[in-house]
Amino acid sequence: MTVTRKLYTLLCGPTLLNYTIPIVMAYLVTGTIAQKYIGLYQATHIFFAAPVVWVGDIIPLPGMPIFLGLIFINLTFKLVFKSPWTMRNSGIILTHISVLLLLLGGLFTALFSSEGYIALGEGEQKSIISDYHMREFVIMDEQGRTLTTLNHKDIKAHRALNLDKQFPFAIDIHEACENCKIVARENKTEHHIGMAQHMQLETAPPKKNNEENMAGLVFQVTYDDTHEIFVSLEDIPKYPTVSVEGKTYKFALHRQHRRLPFSITLLAFKKDIHPGTTMAKAYQSTVLIRDGDMQWESIISMNEPLRYKGYTFFQSSFIKTPQGDVSVLAAVWNVGRSFPYISGLTMCIGLIVHLFMRGRSPKKKPKNGKDKHA
């Protein structure tokens, strides 16, 4: 048998699937247990999303996406070249097609989806989504307009930032941490400005929930023989500021922002609590959508999202603040959204048809009570 023939047989037959599924299950079990120790975000990246899994940072192993890809190829070859497209086999064909759709939907979601959140107090209007995980370092002008944005993950300690020539200063990073521990500064000099006079940052172990990490930077801005050292902490509203050549520059570190093509205003937030407890029974946000000249009200509640222009807004949670409750809306943009729905329906029909056909198929007489595969 030629190599091509062997490959063809492998891709069309069930052997590949039978060896792939146990590996997928092994990743599934390992990644699930790992969530207890490293959290969902890290575990997902290491065991489920990464195409290569590193064992002890030395041995590379193919990751879950590779095996899911193999299952996809295997199933496609089987459907096209091997499956008998008969009425009796229709249930199995439909079920296999639905699995292909599901995997395809997963691929689209992995490549093109984005998710974030909007936290809105009553009366507040926003048209920006904040990312759950990614942070960015932003240089702004005096009016708060963004001049440049750098991914926080790309910023390393003890290195200079590669800035555009438009900026009349250089920035050197002293400390960059994804989760920072604040400690009192002991070596204060005249170069330390603002918060940097009192605190320095140290890298702390990442928290299990990535959302709880507090990113931070200690950086030095150099211009005209002046050195100024600043501390920038995630979502601290008071930004470090420098004035060079008559212009003012502000530095901010926050969750990565994405602009919406419309704005949302929270008109009212209502929550129902099970009486005598602190457990939420239901909560809902009444919002006003403004898109150009149009505006309309809508209600977002648990299991009842709002969909508009490819974005879906879900009632995620709420935060208690001294000023009142802040409604947190999860915002998702996902081109692969419809795949699970189509796939689920196809799979349901496929499995019912298969069980029906199996029940109708004539019973074969066993040969001396032996199973043909025994």
Place this chain on the structure above:
Amino acid sequence: MPRFFILLSALYLFFTIPAQAQDQDIVQLDTSYIARLPILHEGRIKPLDSFARIQLRTFSGKESGALAWLIETLFDPVRAETRPVLKIINPEILTILHLERRKNKLYSYKEISEVLRTKQKMILSIVGADEADWSVQQRELITLQKNAISLQNLLGSLTLILPLSTTLPDSLPAPFKPYTRRTLSFIETLELQDILQATLKDIIAEKDHNIETYTPAEQALAHLSFTLSLLQETRRNSDVFKVIPTDNGGWLSPWESLSASENTQLKYWQDLSAAYYGSDMKTWDDTARNLYIHVTSNTAQIRPKALNAEYYYNLYPPFFISFIACLIGMTALITSLFRSNALQMAAASTALLGSFICQLCGIALRIFILDRPPVSTLYETILFASLITTLYALIAYRRDKKILWLWLGLSLAIFLHILGFSHNLNGDSFVMLIAVLNTNFWLTTHVLCITAGYAFCALTSILAHYTLIKSRWNGGGIPDNTLFKSTLTAALLALFFATIGTVLGGIWADQSWGRFWGWDPKENGALLIVLWLIWIIHGRISGQMKQHAVLCGFSYLSVILALSWFGVNLLGVGLHAYGFMDSALWSLGLFIGIESVFVIAVTLPFLKRITPHA
């Protein structure tokens, strides 16, 4: 049919006896109306009987005589303080608290509160530490402290209407005359308190704080004042006994109702207290009935039929009756091993049918009481899975008339009932749902589908176990083909329900959390079942797995099921927080160990036999 009614009558008699058996030491009263009085507890309006059972089960691990205990706790707290109801199992806690060991492991509130008072520094240091770092002993000590506080809260619930130990003498000035020479309660002295304070101020101004110089009447006033302030300070936070509904939909405890305008119902409770202390059964009955009618007819949010249904659910616990029916059926089957006759088969099949009817009634009652689909907690998934497996075994028995289905149906039902009881040891089994679960559509579709998947996985596994054992018993030959096909059918049904359930779960997640799949442990657990079944079924179709290997795979499905159903909850991470549990690790480990040994034991001889031909 007559045999069926005889069986049910026997079961009825069996269960009504323990339900009526009560502690002879506790005052016996007619509790038929008191038991059904509504109370708001943990977000749900429930009958007082349920509340009593939940409280006593939390404190002592038992619930028999719960209502009588609650009545004593409410109306005679001094006596109730000495009743041993707080359970301490861990001997190390006893050593820490310097308490002697007891056979029943029960200690009174008085004993516990005295020793806990001396350990407040230790308790504060534990509370100050991260809960994740607590040792087993520390956790149990904090639980004991919490239980003692809850019991203290309960003990003080009605103290505002109970008789005080002080009686005022006749020799007091005119304003006190209406209150002299009779027992008083806190609530009766409310109008008196300003005069009392003013009089005491005058006495102190004249005689200072030296109580020995006071006249007997003055001493009585000082004692009354001290008692009232002590009650006010310690009991006014008694908020657990919320039995007074308000016009705005809220519920208040008697102490809370003092500061609200809504305290008309306190009169009923005062009458109950008087009847309790006067042992006046007629007044007790009349007042209890009037109070029940008053509360249920004037409060829109109360469903009296649901209260009644829950009362009878407690009185005749359907799942316990079902369990006993299964045990009777199993006994009939075991006796048939020695000498078989038609009566034993009839008894076993009737018992399985009786068990199914009880389970169905139990689930129907739960739907009616909770006003929502039947499955939303781990405990309820076990109940529903048991119902499905029993139904499948009954249908299969009716179709095939094979005793095998009775064995399997009864064994699985007994196992699942025990599992269910072990998940219902503490708290209320009728829980309120968090916001994301508060949707009847998804609870009916996704949860029922996935639970049916669990049920068929259990059936597949037990069928595979039986087939393998039978094969070994017959000298390790080829497994029975009919049995193999039955196993395969159950596996296909398991795959069908698990897959549809998982996909529906994904769609629900997309509707409520914004993503179809998030690698959450519960989602991964469901996917693991689906992948395992796909792997075995495809291995069988392709011929890569022989019949014996397929059966071993289906047999080991029990471990995959246990990991997916219960194991993922032990991790305590993810969005399915409502299923978390922190015990059962060792039980799960033991189960996996036994199943692994079983699969190895049935596989090894098979491997040895095929090795020479390999």
